[in-house]
Amino acid sequence: MELGYFNKLSPYRWVLKKRETMKVDAEIFATEDILKTAIDDGSVQQVVNVASLPGIVSRSFAMPDIHYGYGFSIGGAAAFPAETGIVLPGGVGYDINCGVRLLSTTIPAGEAEKYREGIGASILRDIPTGLTNATNYKLNPKEFLRVLKKGAEEIVTNFAGNREDLAFIESSGQLEFDEPEIISARAIERGRTQVGTLGGGNHFIEIQLVDEIYDRGAADVYGLVKGNIAIMIHTGSRGFGHQVATDFIERIRKKGLDKLSKSGITDQQLIFAEIQSKEGRHYLQALNAASNFAWANRHLLMEDIIAIFEHYFKSSAKSLGIGLVYDQAHNIAKFETHVVNGKEEKLLVHRKGATRAFPPGHADVPVEYRGVGQPVLIPGSMGTATYVLKGTRKAMEISFGTSAHGAGRRLSRHKAIKFAQEINVRNRLKDRNILVFSNSKRGLKEEIPEAYKDIDDVIEVTEGSGISEKVARLVPLVVIKG
Amino acid sequence: MENYETFSTTADVGIRIRGKGYDGLFQNAVNALNLLYFDDSAEDIGTPRDAPAHRYPFEFHGDGCENVLVNFLSEIVHLLQVENKITTGIEVHEASETHINADLLTIPCDLEPGLEIKSVTYHNLEVTETNGFKCAEVIFDI
Numbered sequence: 001m002e003l004g005y006f007n008k009l010s011p012y013r014w015v016l017k018k019r020e021t022m023k024v025d026a027e028i029f030a031t032e033d034i035l036k037t038a039i040d041d042g043s044v045q046q047v048v049n050v051a052s053l054p055g056i057v058s059r060s061f062a063m064p065d066i067h068y069g070y071g072f073s074i075g076g077a078a079a080f081p082a083e084t085g086i087v088l089p090g091g092v093g094y095d096i097n098c099g100v101r102l103l104s105t106t107i108p109a110g111e112a113e114k115y116r117e118g119i120g121a122s123i124l125r126d127i128p129t130g131l132t133n134a135t136n137y138k139l140n141p142k143e144f145l146r147v148l149k150k151g152a153e154e155i156v157t158n159f160a161g162n163r164e165d166l167a168f169i170e171s172s173g174q175l176e177f178d179e180p181e182i183i184s185a186r187a188i189e190r191g192r193t194q195v196g197t198l199g200g201g202n203h204f205i206e207i208q209l210v211d212e213i214y215d216r217g218a219a220d221v222y223g224l225v226k227g228n229i230a231i232m233i234h235t236g237s238r239g240f241g242h243q244v245a246t247d248f249i250e251r252i253r254k255k256g257l258d259k260l261s262k263s264g265i266t267d268q269q270l271i272f273a274e275i276q277s278k279e280g281r282h283y284l285q286a287l288n289a290a291s292n293f294a295w296a297n298r299h300l301l302m303e304d305i306i307a308i309f310e311h312y313f314k315s316s317a318k319s320l321g322i323g324l325v326y327d328q329a330h331n332i333a334k335f336e337t338h339v340v341n342g343k344e345e346k347l348l349v350h351r352k353g354a355t356r357a358f359p360p361g362h363a364d365v366p367v368e369y370r371g372v373g374q375p376v377l378i379p380g381s382m383g384t385a386t387y388v389l390k391g392t393r394k395a396m397e398i399s400f401g402t403s404a405h406g407a408g409r410r411l412s413r414h415k416a417i418k419f420a421q422e423i424n425v426r427n428r429l430k431d432r433n434i435l436v437f438s439n440s441k442r443g444l445k446e447e448i449p450e451a452y453k454d455i456d457d458v459i460e461v462t463e464g465s466g467i468s469e470k471v472a473r474l475v476p477l478v479v480i481k482g
Numbered sequence: 483m484e485n486y487e488t489f490s491t492t493a494d495v496g497i498r499i500r501g502k503g504y505d506g507l508f509q510n511a512v513n514a515l516n517l518l519y520f521d522d523s524a525e526d527i528g529t530p531r532d533a534p535a536h537r538y539p540f541e542f543h544g545d546g547c548e549n550v551l552v553n554f555l556s557e558i559v560h561l562l563q564v565e566n567k568i569t570t571g572i573e574v575h576e577a578s579e580t581h582i583n584a585d586l587l588t589i590p591c592d593l594e595p596g597l598e599i600k601s602v603t604y605h606n607l608e609v610t611e612t613n614g615f616k617c618a619e620v621i622f623d624i
Binding site for chain 1: 488489490491492493494495521545548549553556560563564595596597598600601602603604605606607621623624
């Protein structure tokens with residue numbers, strides 16, 4: 001693969017015309033440098049593989065945070081017809097409904113300063129992080145089943161939180177799931193002890209400062225005020241989602257290997273099933289259950305963090321102005337309606353390391369945000385900025401309403417550790433007034449900012465291509481790493 | 483190459499293994515996975531401890547060696563991450579391209595794993611034969 005194979009539609013849009021096994025063109029939102037890196041690391045070939053899948057609609061897309069994953073590239077998006085198309089677990093990933101949740105507050109950063117150290121330490125102490133099964137919420141089987149069926153609603157009904165928050169979660173924090181018999185005992189075993197846990201890897205909780213406002217109108221609607229603090233949570237469906245994905249890849253491959261081979265694809269990680277087949281329907285049901293788990297998980301974590309804030313400030317969440325801005329999945333497949341060749345079509349849109357970015361007026365955008373569009377949350381690497389953007393009509397036209405999800409890794413974990421060998425990551429960030437709390441020295445080194453692309457480059461492409469528009473920039477004050 | 487080693491892709495990690503026959507391949511898969519989890523501390527794994535090894539029977543019939551290897555590794559990941567048991571070795575009773583019957587020898591885990599594995603992937607996985615060795619590269623989602 002070479003840069004010369006691509007047509008440059010605009011400074012940030014590159015199209016590879018269909019060739020060889022490809023059924024459709026591939027489009028990558030990138031600068032020339034980002035595209036060259038993606039060619040070199042093999043992720044463009046992964047976008048080509050996805051373009052070779054049967055029934056793929058329009059184009060195989062990759063966002064500017066594209067990097068090499070397993071099967072599907074990270075930052076990839078692909079849509080298939082709901083009635084006749086396919087579903088592929090590799091187009092979602094193992095951490096089903098990994099996503100981010102942003103909370104706004106009316107707490108000025110100056111007022112939070114004296115509690116910063118204490119809050120960070122309390123979050124690390126009270127919220128299970130890393131490889132742990134020690135949840136604070138030991139659910140009995142009935143409660144756990146209700147989490148799988150009702151997602152975040154189960155938390156606000158029987159644990160903590162406000163029902164009003166549900167409107168500010170993608171899909172209201174609940175997808176339809178009514179076939180518990182398809183979930184394996186092992187998935188339930190892994191999941192029951194991990195509701196309300198952060199996990200490890202790149203998962204984090206951050207206390208952030210609203211540092212810059214680019215779109216005052218949208219920021220006001222989202223409740224983001226310059227100088228106030230915000231809170232971000234990044235995690236997913238934990239061991240439950242990982243096991244669900246593992247189980248269904250096994251079930252699908254029994255019939256799927258031949259079909260994959262006929263598509264000219266050798267990577268078994270792209271195994272697929274017809275959406276309307278028994279295997280396809282069951283996977284989608286299980287995907288919904290894992291998505292519900294993830295929304296419940298982030299909701300519980302949010303309530304735990306709010307309790308810590310209330311303790312330190314000796315004030316209620318309401319007095320502190322803590323409100324849920326939005327909760328967004330970035331590893332998911334969902335049915336959506338899009339316009340294809342001038343006609344509305346119901347599609348199954350896969351996003352792996354990519355976010356939904358729906359425009360003003362869209363029925364799936366919370367009523368309160370419908371005038372400005374859906375918040376699009378793009379965190380940077382540890383110690384760098386997070387951007388809040390808003391969805392656009394152009395994204396609906398050119399990317400199935402899809403945008404980037406983060407900075408995107410640049411260095412492998414081994415290279416990151418080698419790079420950080422002589423660096424005290426904690427002190428280095430402290431020098432920049434960022435407090436870091438983690439039980440894993442290795443994890444900190446793996447997540448060193450240099451391991452990721454420059455978030456500003458990703459945002460430049462995201463806005464420059466029109467798939468989202470900047471609203472605000474948030475910078476970290478406290479980072480809690482899993 | 484060594485009989486086992488670890489490596490990284492941009493986002494994930496992997497093991498590169500080889501062995502004489504399928505039983506050698508599976509034994510080195512265990513060693514490589516422990517290296518991935520525990521880095522240098524992996525050298526201590528399997529040394530005599532107070533706790534006697536527990537025999538955990540494992541049998542799997544698959545559609546090919548890749549399928550058997552992924553399920554074998556998934557079991558070891560499950561034992562460590564869910565049941566807190568390190569697999570220190572295996573006794574293979576029968577191993578073929580499509581089948582393994584073995585005892586996994588486990589001890590309680592008193593080390594802190596350096597990473598959490600979400601899953602064992604099939605990404606570009608192919609078990610090949612080179613110079614009389616079975617060889618494979620397995621990518622893990624982390």
